[in-house]
Amino acid sequence: MTTYALRLVISYDFARPIGAGRQLFRILPADVAGVQIVRGAKVRLTPDPTDRGEFKDFFGTRVIEVAMPPGLTQLELVLEAAVDRVASEGFLDISPPLARLTQELAAWRDIGPASPHHFRTPSRRIPQMPEVAGFAQAAVAGCVTVHEVVQALGEGLHRHMTFDAKATSVDTSPEDAFTLRRGVCQDFAQIMVGGLRSLGVPAAYVAGYLRTDPPPGKARLAGADAMHAWVRAWAGEEMGWIDYDPTNACFARADHIDVGFGRDYADVAPVTGMLRLDGSQKGSHQVDIEEVLLP
């Protein structure tokens, strides 16, 4: 188990004072049984909101809801959290063959938040994508189990795509990013989710944070860590959900910190409302994840 001190700073500067508005933030780390425990989390907003509340959305993600007063020229949000994360490396592949997944799904009757049924059909931001489906078919040729399928598609995508923070924006469709063969974690994850769904594997989009190891011999840089996104695939009744990170071509490990999951980016976007993290407004964010050495 590793304990992290997580610090997120989001700040905005507005050239002109903006009108009053409502805002949702999905940034708080989640409690995930057996994987992640939140020891504490504090969020400070400057200036003070006129209204502030918190609720859990359908998929269980904690959502901070605020209404900001009119006339803002600056806004800052600071999150400080302590999170325990259990590394879940090296598990046994007990997933069924892909062909049997359909039967398991047909017998699966629950539609609670963690049900695979929410993640089978196209969603607003991840439509049916014939090109991606074709790529997925080819990438998983020869695979038998769902676990193998997930890994093969993730690795295939990682080879096919180049990480490029400038090529896409938050509103780029996964289709376009796939055609460009470039993008960031959001693009990688949404393309993979679409690919898995086309193969019949229920797949969710996961939002969270990633701790980045400094290159050997270099000191950790402040702000080098990042908001991140990866993929959660349903590997059958017995194995359940498995997390794969196509941007880094690996299963999610201790470096990944969960915030929440949904059908696509829109379900777990860190900021929803009048503010955005890119585009015309001058917004920036910075993430620091430090390992806390417990005595």
Add this chain to the structure above:
Amino acid sequence: MDRVADAAAAKADQGARRDLGLRSYTPLRGAPDEMLVNGTIRPLWQPLIDHLRSLTEDGLTRATGRADQYLRDSGVFYRQYGAGQSVERAWPLSHIPVLIDEADWTELSAALIQRADLLEALMADLYGANRLVADGHLPPSLVAGNPEWLRPMVGVRPRSGHYLHFVAFEIGRGPDGKWWVLADRTQAPSGAGYALENRVATSRAFSSVFEGQNVHRLAGFFRDFRDALVGLRNEGDGRVAILTPGPMNETYFEQAWIARYLGFALVQGEDLTVEGGRLMLRTVAGLRPLDVLWRRLDASYADPLELDPASRIGTPGMVSALRQGGLTMVNCLGSGVLETRALMAFMPALARQLLGAPLAMPNIATWWCGGAKQRARVMADPSRLVLGAALGTGLPFDRQGDAIPAASLSSADLMDRLARDGAALVAQEAVTLSTTPALVDGRIVPRPMSLRVFLARTPRGWQVMPGGFARIGAAADATALAMQQGGTAADVWIVSKDDVPSITMVTPSEGPYRRASPGALPARAADNLFWLGRYVERTEGIVRLLRARHIRLAEGGRAALPLQKVVDKILASYGVEGRDGIPQGLLETLGAAVMAAGQVRDRFSPDGWSALNDLDKSARRMASRVTAGDDAARALSALLRKLAGFSGLVHENMYRFFGWRFLSIGRQHERALGMTNLLAVLADADAPPGALDLCIELGDSVLTHRRRFTVASSRQTVIDLLALDPMNPRSVRHLVDGLSEQVQVLPGASVHGQLSDLGRAMLRCQADIATATPETLTTEALIDLHGRIASLSSLLTEAYLR
């Protein structure tokens, strides 16, 4: 008088009852007819048919003409879409009502109430524990894969204790003579208002039959529903409003109409905001709580924060307010899921499961193709089945692109589609509907018919509107029922053997009389009224300028040229080209007035709206054929009279509250600006000869000037009369005094004796004019005054209109 004429015509024609094609009236084979049973007319229909046959051709034309005239006068229309634009079409009324026997209706009502209860129970499960899916009564994909199942609403308990308060069912009579449910309408059912309009129109056409038979009245239903909505408020100050998607919506007319009829505000998403977990209406008096919202908006558009982020007509925080119990939404967001076509397949079993009883009225036979047994059934006999999207919500006869006859596919193709895509498909029996008489080219012919029936939840349980909205097919084929495909609409008469109670909206419900306070005026509505006032006044100013120009063109010839140039310059400042008789710029100004009025249809009398539209249409007609000079001058005079007609209607009939005030403020403001501008140009020392007389003419003060001043016009007399005379309704002084009076009674005009910014600016204008003399009110002073009057507009906007 018309009725007397009919009677006289009937008398003259007595003994010569017309056939009206009845001898060749043959119902379709395999479908029952509403009027004929075994070749004879049912007693229920006899009085109406006798009456129709007793009328002469002229009499019948007059009768149906009365209905059409009523619909035109009240501005009933519907919006037709096509080729990238939408147009308003005359309301297609089928004049012969559908007659239904009370006993038949009572049975039908009980069955529909059962279905409403079933839908409520289903809704409670889908947005609650989801036992039905877990226990295998519903396939998970129909819920989890359904775009109308709104996840943010799962677990949100409706404050009122109920998810559904107003529902409609589309029903038809099948070959066996029994009623079938064709579709459930739970999202935001339209048509109840149209049903009322059909009733008024039809009863005008055939008033003697209507009064002679015991036809159930509709008003009681609306009164009960209105009272039920009012009763859904929490204790206190909250209000009830109707939420509309806006004037471009297909049924906006109906929404505005029903808002007027029930006396509720018609609001749009941008009129609302959420504060402290409550829904608030932005009014001219600040934020006011709204407690009950009857939405005519599809749920996913209601909140861009938690529902469809692309929605531009929603209210951020609406879901949050619902989660916190801050309002009652009629119906609950998410109720659209019940319209899912594939759910029909499960209704018979769900009725047993949830109500412990079989369905009292069946729905059209439906097979969800996600099951192997169902696929086998479809393969076995596809001949009378229609294949459609399982999650589709369209009516069976709307012929949305997705539905095709199963038999149109080859057996192999069908098998393949079912195997590949079964869970996304549904097979439904093709609809055969009963026929009902329709009047087509003076003959009575059988046409297929379906009925929309409305149910409202009241403290006494579900009430069924005794009547409804009948769709009449354009052809014998049942697929041509949709209005977009030429279908028509008819009134529905539920006929009783006994007297029926005569109820109107004004029949008081039980309890002491209370005068309702006038509703708070939404800021957006105030803004539109203000601009309507300004555009109408601006139109008048432009028309007067144009008329003066064209009169001089006709009379003066060359000598009038310098004056014409000055007029053209003023016109150009309004974006109007003076040379044309009815220039484009004038039409645009008028168009802007119609647009502003269209945004506040619920606050207008139908007469006012008709007058404005008539004005607009006349101007457009004239524009194409009027020539410059005398011809134009006469046309413009006609427009001026129509403008006066509209202003008169509004002035005489509009309730003297905030709405009227903003309209008047707009008019006075624009008129004051116009007059100040005219004086600055035409009373200037450099103005050409004749400018002063022109100014008096434009100020409609020729007679007054003659009476007050025995001398010829001079700068002094003109300024005195048109700027400083408090008695002249067109003088700047009078207008600014009027504005000031209006502004003083607006909410928040002064706080603890302190004037608002607007009030202060207003007072300064007023004082300056009151103390001016013709000598001190120079051209420069007038220009300065013009600027200060203009700035009142932005102060007003700042204080009230956003």
